[in-house]
Amino acid sequence: MTETNTNKPLLEVKHLKTYFHSRNSTVKAVDDVSFEVYQGETLGIVGESGCGKSITCMSIGRLVECPPGRYEGGEIILDGEEILSMPDAKLRDIRGNKLAYIFQEPMTSLNPVFKIGYQIEEVLMLHRGMNKEEAHQAAIQALDRVRIPNPERVVNDYPFALSGGMRQRVMIAMALACSPKLLVADEPTTALDVTIQAQVLDLMNELKKEIDTSILFITHDLSVIAEMADRVMVMYAGKVVELADVNTIFERPLHPYTRGLIESRPDMSTSGTRLNVIPGNVPDLSDLPEGCSFSPRCAFCCDKCRAGVPELVEVEPNHWVRCYRPGGEDLDN
Amino acid sequence: MTTDNNTLLEVRHLKKYFPIKGGVFQSTIGNVKAVDDVSFTVKRGEVLGLVGESGCGKSTTGRTVLNLIKPTSGEVLYNGVNIYDLSRSEMNKYRTKMQIVFQDPYSSLNPRLPIYEIIGEAMLEHHIVSNKEEMMNKVFDLMSKCGLFPEQAGRYPHQFSGGQRQRICIARALAVDPEFVVCDEAVSALDVSIQSQIINLLKELQEDMGLTYLFISHDLSVVKFISDSVAVMYLGEIVEMGSKDQIFNNFVHPYTEALLSAAPSFDPRKRNNANRIILQGDLPSPANPPAGCRFHTRCPFATERCAVEVPEIREIEPGHSVRCLYAEERAAKRAAQ
Numbered sequence: 065m066t067e068t069n070t071n072k073p074l075l076e077v078k079h080l081k082t083y084f085h086s087r088n089s090t091v092k093a094v095d096d097v098s099f100e101v102y103q104g105e106t107l108g109i110v111g112e113s114g115c116g117k118s119i120t121c122m123s124i125g126r127l128v129e130c131p132p133g134r135y136e137g138g139e140i141i142l143d144g145e146e147i148l149s150m151p152d153a154k155l156r157d158i159r160g161n162k163l164a165y166i167f168q169e170p171m172t173s174l175n176p177v178f179k180i181g182y183q184i185e186e187v188l189m190l191h192r193g194m195n196k197e198e199a200h201q202a203a204i205q206a207l208d209r210v211r212i213p214n215p216e217r218v219v220n221d222y223p224f225a226l227s228g229g230m231r232q233r234v235m236i237a238m239a240l241a242c243s244p245k246l247l248v249a250d251e252p253t254t255a256l257d258v259t260i261q262a263q264v265l266d267l268m269n270e271l272k273k274e275i276d277t278s279i280l281f282i283t284h285d286l287s288v289i290a291e292m293a294d295r296v297m298v299m300y301a302g303k304v305v306e307l308a309d310v311n312t313i314f315e316r317p318l319h320p321y322t323r324g325l326i327e328s329r330p331d332m333s334t335s336g337t338r339l340n341v342i343p344g345n346v347p348d349l350s351d352l353p354e355g356c357s358f359s360p361r362c363a364f365c366c367d368k369c370r371a372g373v374p375e376l377v378e379v380e381p382n383h384w385v386r387c388y389r390p391g392g393e394d395l396d397n
Numbered sequence: 398m399t400t401d402n403n404t405l406l407e408v409r410h411l412k413k414y415f416p417i418k419g420g421v422f423q424s425t426i427g428n429v430k431a432v433d434d435v436s437f438t439v440k441r442g443e444v445l446g447l448v449g450e451s452g453c454g455k456s457t458t459g460r461t462v463l464n465l466i467k468p469t470s471g472e473v474l475y476n477g478v479n480i481y482d483l484s485r486s487e488m489n490k491y492r493t494k495m496q497i498v499f500q501d502p503y504s505s506l507n508p509r510l511p512i513y514e515i516i517g518e519a520m521l522e523h524h525i526v527s528n529k530e531e532m533m534n535k536v537f538d539l540m541s542k543c544g545l546f547p548e549q550a551g552r553y554p555h556q557f558s559g560g561q562r563q564r565i566c567i568a569r570a571l572a573v574d575p576e577f578v579v580c581d582e583a584v585s586a587l588d589v590s591i592q593s594q595i596i597n598l599l600k601e602l603q604e605d606m607g608l609t610y611l612f613i614s615h616d617l618s619v620v621k622f623i624s625d626s627v628a629v630m631y632l633g634e635i636v637e638m639g640s641k642d643q644i645f646n647n648f649v650h651p652y653t654e655a656l657l658s659a660a661p662s663f664d665p666r667k668r669n670n671a672n673r674i675i676l677q678g679d680l681p682s683p684a685n686p687p688a689g690c691r692f693h694t695r696c697p698f699a700t701e702r703c704a705v706e707v708p709e710i711r712e713i714e715p716g717h718s719v720r721c722l723y724a725e726e727r728a729a730k731r732a733a734q
Binding site: 112113227259266314324338346 | 666680
């Protein structure tokens with residue numbers, strides 16, 4: 065994957081800020097987030113609920129409801145085109161065509177009153193200008209591609225007739241119908257059972273090779289990240305706290321939060337009497353602590369951390385960390 | 398299986414069928430066999446992990462064991478007493494000994510009650526404390542034990558985060574001094590960093606208070622961490638049961654093997670593992686389970702025999718039971734490797 069880094073990025077997000085305003089507070093859900101996704105790579109975004117990972121990915125397709133949301137700044141450049149300033153008509157052309165989404169809950173993403181086939185055909189007729197018959201054949205092919213048995217029968221089924229794993233396959237088929245350049249998968253396997261999750265992850269990896277799509281993979285589950293991602297971005301309280309390739313993240317995490325996340329998880333190989341924990345709770349985004357947002361929960365917190373917000377710094381090639389004391393080092397270093 | 402002093406809970410041939418109503422007169426046209434002939438024992442002071450995918454009957458087992466839902470047939474012996482034979486008032490006494498912590502701390506707390514009442518209500522009801530003052534003292538004590546600030550006892554559930562609410566649920570379960578607690582996916586709804594806090598809390602309380610848990614979860618790594626012995630369920634049946642080591646290191650049933658290999662590894666260098674088994678197909682409906690071995694439709698090692706013969710669960714080594722026609726052969730093969 066390292067050679068892909070020399071290419072021009074497919075997606076560039078620069079200083080993205082997505083805030084939510086309510087009468088008496090402002091929630092900085094995404095606060096100055098920058099990253100790139102390169103051609104053919106999978107970038108994993110990991111974090112706990114409320115860290116801004118889903119809002120980041122929804123901002124890319126301008127899917128955040130405005131108001132209450134507002135894009136306060138930044139740029140999102142997908143394949144050379146800026147998304148945030150784009151007219152709506154142009155954006156509609158890009159959504160579903162160059163950029164496709166898979167969400168967590170397949171039942172709420174599928175329309176329950178239309179047949180599976182129709183929902184896929186709609187995408188193809190709109191973006192590829194196919195007629196009804198061509199689209200129908202293409203829909204069968206799309207279902208076949210995601211290894212759905214009897215696609216000729218399933219196109220005429222309604223979503224309720226399918227199991228959770230099958231519905232998620234339909235979502236993938238629909239997302240990939242127009243061979244998008246970027247596939248955003250927001251917790252695509254969280255609602256699925258372990259054995260079904262393994263099937264879906266396996267399928268996504270195969271399809272990625274087949275059609276050479278880049279994937280932005282959002283999850284709270286570190287083991288899924290270990291399975292899928294080439295590079296990993298860890299988010300906490302609306303900010304990127306660490307960004308590196310997947311092996312580095314798991315072997316040499318430098319941000320105390322990343323380390324805490326990895327160590328607190330009972331791995332299949334760990335045994336012992338206690339887990340290492342990160343104390344405290346995930347902070348309220350409308351009432352963030354002074355200084356570094358992680359400082360109240362951090363074992364290495366010092367006066368400097370409570371006073372100022374650290375910048376995201378490249379501490380070694382391609383390894384970015386937002387911490388005054390990466391790896392718990394002393395301040396005078 | 399004999400009941401000795403070490404056995405706190407013994408479940409014998411427990412069945413729970415949910416009728417499917419249909420037709421003009423809403424007659425029973427079939428049964429969802431949620432729990433079908435499940436037997437296991439839980440030793441005093443131990444944690445039995447119950448794992449399986451959604452719809453395998455693990456939650457129904459947990460609730461039926463506590464007599465929260467009536468079984469179709471079977472016995473649950475608690476300290477040698479069959480709880481299904483007890484009268485209502487006798488059962489109420491046993492309720493103080495057996496408690497449950499549910500998955501979702503948002504829906505399992507009454508939003509209109511302050512925390513001290515949520516935790517303290519059952520103490521008064523069951524005459525564990527004699528007056529309100531005693532109750533409050535005990536509530537404060539439990540709150541600090543469970544990592545909550547006693548001065549927040551007057552607050553309402555909405556003022557707490559998910560992890561804190563789960564602590565409240567645990568404190569409520571412990572309010573009546575139980576011996577046995579069913580943890581039904583107690584950490585599944587929580588964030589990763591909060592999950593480990595609650596797992597540690599459950600383990601601490603178990604050791605300090607000598608509790609016995611039935612720990613129901615779909616998450617193998619959590620079960621491995623907390624359990625002493627493990628039972629794996631598939632479509633209403635226990636397919637393999639044994640000590641933690643037997644299940645995680647010397648598993649015999651193909652479903653256990655598949656479950657373990659399906660769980661994503663924590664090591665990015667171990668991906669694309671060639672030995673990985675990816676099960677084909679979906680979980681069959683428990684209303685109409687496959688004939689023969691229930692797992693044969695998805696089993697990578699299934700033979701013609703599996704589609705016809707129903708395997709019995711049997712002990713292949715002390716404390717290790719497997720429901721597979723080829724259990725002995727598979728165990729021998731593993732041992733030879």
